[in-house]
Amino acid sequence: MFLKLISHIFDDNFENGLREVLPLLIELRDKTTGLEYIETVVKYILNIGEEISLNELDQKSKKISAEGSAVIMTIAEKIYHDGKEEGREEGKIESMHEMIEFALELKFGLSTKKIVQDIKKIDDYDKLKEIKSAIRNYDSLEELTDSLNF
Incomplete structure (x- = not known):
């Protein structure tokens, strides 16, 4: 899953990579290690894909899956706010x-x-x-x- 996302992070069509990853994220969210994986992926998206804002991530993931978007955005917002506190x-x-x-x-x-x-x-x-x-x-x-x- 992580490698699939990495392979698409710099593509013009990042949405395709996200489309393939979101269903897996939904399956993993109820597992403790799954949440850790999701957090790692979201951190990667926000840190490596510097051109991707929280708003863009939300819009792109909602196009693919509202449920998947909710999972990603909850974690992304936590990471963002934790980063602001740390900052x-x-x-x-x-x-x-x-x-x-x-x-x-x-x-x-x-x-x-x-x-x-x-x-x-x-x-x-x-x-x-x-x-x-x-x-x-x-x-x-x-x-x-x-x-x-x-």
């Missing part, structure tokens, strides 16, 4: 990295490049908030780095 979290972390870098350069000057590289490796938002707060408490970069164990 928001990544955005918060990136903003925190930028704020910390700005605060370090403002307080300690350009000699902060090494610590900035180490801090950019941190993806724990709460840890980054602690670092941002710690910058206020130290008068030298050495004291700060010692307190952070860098």
Whole structure:
């Protein structure tokens, strides 16, 4: 099923590949592993077939099977919303990295490049908030780095 879809993902007529795959998706949806397969296929469609929007996927799959479209769109919307949440979290972390870098350069000057590289490796938002707060408490970069164990 997956290979059939892959073979059609870049075709001008993606709908033919989808037409062959949807009946199989309907059969698999009630099985736990079937739902995992469906999610994998939908992720592939949304990520690899970059020109295919949720709306286009919905329209094309509805032409073939309303029931199959409902299955695909439920999963596609979940993937989309999960991705937005993940993107928001990544955005918060990136903003925190930028704020910390700005605060370090403002307080300690350009000699902060090494610590900035180490801090950019941190993806724990709460840890980054602690670092941002710690910058206020130290008068030298050495004291700060010692307190952070860098």
